[in-house]
Amino acid sequence: MISVFLVDDHPLVLRGLSDLFEAHPEFSVVGQESDGLQVMKALKEIRPDVVVLDLMMPNLNGMELIAQVTRRCPNTRVVVLSMHTNAAYVWQALRNGAIGYVPKGSPSEEIITAVREAARGRRYLSPSLPEHEMAVYAYAARQSALDPYEMLTFREKEVLQMSAEGNTSVQIAARLHIGVRTAETHRANLLRKLDLHGQTELVRYAIRRGVVSSE
Amino acid sequence: MTDPVRMDAANRSESRLLDLFFDSNLSCAVLLDREFNFIRVNRAYASACGRDVSEFPGHNHFDFYPSDAKAIFEEVVRTKRAFSTRARAFEFPDHPEWGVTYWDWNLVPVVDARGDVEVLFFCLNDVTESRRRDERMQQVMMQLSKLSSQLVDAQESERRRIARILHEEIGQELMAVKLTIQNRVTRSPGCGEGLTHDVLEGLNQVIGRLRQISLDLRPPVLDDLGLVPALVWLISQERSQTGLEVSFRHCGLNGRLPQEIETAVYRIAQEALSNITRHSGVKRATVDLHGTADSIALRVEDRGRGFGAKEVSNSGTGSGLMGMRERARSLGGRVSIEPVPGTGTIVIAELPLGQPAPQG
Numbered sequence: 004m005i006s007v008f009l010v011d012d013h014p015l016v017l018r019g020l021s022d023l024f025e026a027h028p029e030f031s032v033v034g035q036e037s038d039g040l041q042v043m044k045a046l047k048e049i050r051p052d053v054v055v056l057d058l059m060m061p062n063l064n065g066m067e068l069i070a071q072v073t074r075r076c077p078n079t080r081v082v083v084l085s086m087h088t089n090a091a092y093v094w095q096a097l098r099n100g101a102i103g104y105v106p107k108g109s110p111s112e113e114i115i116t117a118v119r120e121a122a123r124g125r126r127y128l129s130p131s132l133p134e135h136e137m138a139v140y141a142y143a144a145r146q147s148a149l150d151p152y153e154m155l156t157f158r159e160k161e162v163l164q165m166s167a168e169g170n171t172s173v174q175i176a177a178r179l180h181i182g183v184r185t186a187e188t189h190r191a192n193l194l195r196k197l198d199l200h201g202q203t204e205l206v207r208y209a210i211r212r213g214v215v216s217s218e
Numbered sequence: 219m220t221d222p223v224r225m226d227a228a229n230r231s232e233s234r235l236l237d238l239f240f241d242s243n244l245s246c247a248v249l250l251d252r253e254f255n256f257i258r259v260n261r262a263y264a265s266a267c268g269r270d271v272s273e274f275p276g277h278n279h280f281d282f283y284p285s286d287a288k289a290i291f292e293e294v295v296r297t298k299r300a301f302s303t304r305a306r307a308f309e310f311p312d313h314p315e316w317g318v319t320y321w322d323w324n325l326v327p328v329v330d331a332r333g334d335v336e337v338l339f340f341c342l343n344d345v346t347e348s349r350r351r352d353e354r355m356q357q358v359m360m361q362l363s364k365l366s367s368q369l370v371d372a373q374e375s376e377r378r379r380i381a382r383i384l385h386e387e388i389g390q391e392l393m394a395v396k397l398t399i400q401n402r403v404t405r406s407p408g409c410g411e412g413l414t415h416d417v418l419e420g421l422n423q424v425i426g427r428l429r430q431i432s433l434d435l436r437p438p439v440l441d442d443l444g445l446v447p448a449l450v451w452l453i454s455q456e457r458s459q460t461g462l463e464v465s466f467r468h469c470g471l472n473g474r475l476p477q478e479i480e481t482a483v484y485r486i487a488q489e490a491l492s493n494i495t496r497h498s499g500v501k502r503a504t505v506d507l508h509g510t511a512d513s514i515a516l517r518v519e520d521r522g523r524g525f526g527a528k529e530v531s532n533s534g535t536g537s538g539l540m541g542m543r544e545r546a547r548s549l550g551g552r553v554s555i556e557p558v559p560g561t562g563t564i565v566i567a568e569l570p571l572g573q574p575a576p577q578g
Contacts, residue, residue, distance in 0.1 A: 019397070059438070086385065087442075092442070092443065095443055147467040151515075154517050155566075157556055195513040198511060
């Protein structure tokens with residue numbers, strides 16, 4: 004017998020799900036919750052095999068809840084039932100520890116299959132969520148090496164070079180025909196963008212980056 | 219020419235003219251000796267001080283009006299160099315009810331034949347009123363800018379609310395209706411199958427349309443998952459709707475940022491991309507996002523003929539550009555739009571993290 008706990012803030016959905024599982028003798032619905040704040044407490048007491056949860060509920064960060072359940076109830080598997088079919092949600096839910104993901108509106112057999120697979124520790128993704136989309140998303144969302152120098156505006160690049168060459172804000176302002184305060188603002192902005200603190204770091208960066216020569 | 223009577227007459231007429239000039243001058247004029255004792259003041263000065271002209275001679279300026287300007291006066295005597303200042307604050311000790319007043323003034327040392335300072339010419343203009351006007355104007359500008367950022371916030375939260383209602387509530391209701399119909403059909407096959415099929419088809423279209431409206435208003439992924447997933451989604455939307463190929467890179471962003479920052483960066487990127495598809499007639503662009511401990515920078519570049527700031531404002535969508543700038547400014551950041559001859563346009567936005575101090 005697979006014990007199932009249901010989490011959703013729509014009473015209609017809860018009833019529908021409950022009826023669905025009761026119709027299959029291999030499942031037993033051991034509890035349901037529609038208040039996000041109560042979910043974790045209930046799960047720790049009941050320790051079901053599988054929790055079926057809606058990601059988006061009032062008073063609840065669904066993604067955070069998945070991570071918590073995975074950490075604090077390691078024997079409880081999480082199957083997500085969500086309005087969201089965006090690969091980002093699926094990817095994030097799986098990364099946080101969910102083992103199944105079924106979009107709301109999928110045929111009811113899918114939910115049954117997902118929970119059955121989850122109870123055996125096997126991943127289930129609805130056929131409407133192609134694996135390759137997850138891969139595409141993960142690739143698009145990955146971190147890349149980025150040259151922060153390219154984030155500088157043309158003006159900031161000029162100010163960086165002149166500042167590294169030892170010019171004061173007053174001299175920079177005069178040469179660029181801008182106000183002294185504007186020149187100082189440009190310098191403060193470029194320091195922040197490059198994560199530099201002070202003139203020494205600025206000069207060192209400019210040399211390393213080849214903006215000025217070290218002689 | 220050596221007639222003493224005629225010379226005396228000439229001197230007298232000259233001195234009368236000088237007196238007239240001194241006294242009719244609307245600027246305040248004061249002659250001081252090198253110890254800053256009053257020699258003579260004009261009517262404008264006396265009336266600005268609320269005294270009579272005759273009250274001054276013989277008294278020391280700093281006995282009447284003690285202030286830290288004394289150091290400046292001493293410096294002028296020492297260096298024999300004139301000094302001017304603008305809108306310097308002063309409080310009359312004998313008229314506290316006047317509050318802080320503001321003065322443009324010059325202090326000119328007059329040097330005698332031996333090179334010593336003989337007298338000081340002190341000339342002042344009351345700029346209190348224009349200064350107060352500036353202050354009021356600045357206040358109004360601050361309020362205006364606060365109001366405009368509140369408007370932006372209000373617009374976002376309203377969009378978020380409507381998007382949620384459409385997607386979460388109405389969307390779910392429709393989904394339930396669809397399920398009900400499906401269940402009926404499964405239980406009693408054959409009953410009006412054609413009609414049910416049409417109804418289901420219609421429902422699917424409504425659900426899809428609703429979904430798109432809600433996503434366009436404010437994608438829930440921005441609130442639920444954050445900036446990077448939202449930008450990935452935005453870029454995939456652009457690709458499928460307009461064919462724009464965007465290469466996206468990001469670095470240094472770990473975890474969530476304050477909501478107003480995430481929203482601002484998202485909206486600026488959205489506006490920049492939409493300008494590219496509207497104006498530049500190109501099919502490729504790059505979006506780069508770089509975070510440091512106290513800053514987040516966004517860079518959007520199109521590889522085409524670019525949309526100049528001028529072109530955008532001429533075509534009536536300048537409000538979008540203004541909105542970009544306003545969003546950044548209200549968070550203490552800025553947007554720069556740079557044409558790159560031959561290659562396109564670069565939009566760079568930067569927002570400081572931590573202290574959201576709006577810049578004037």
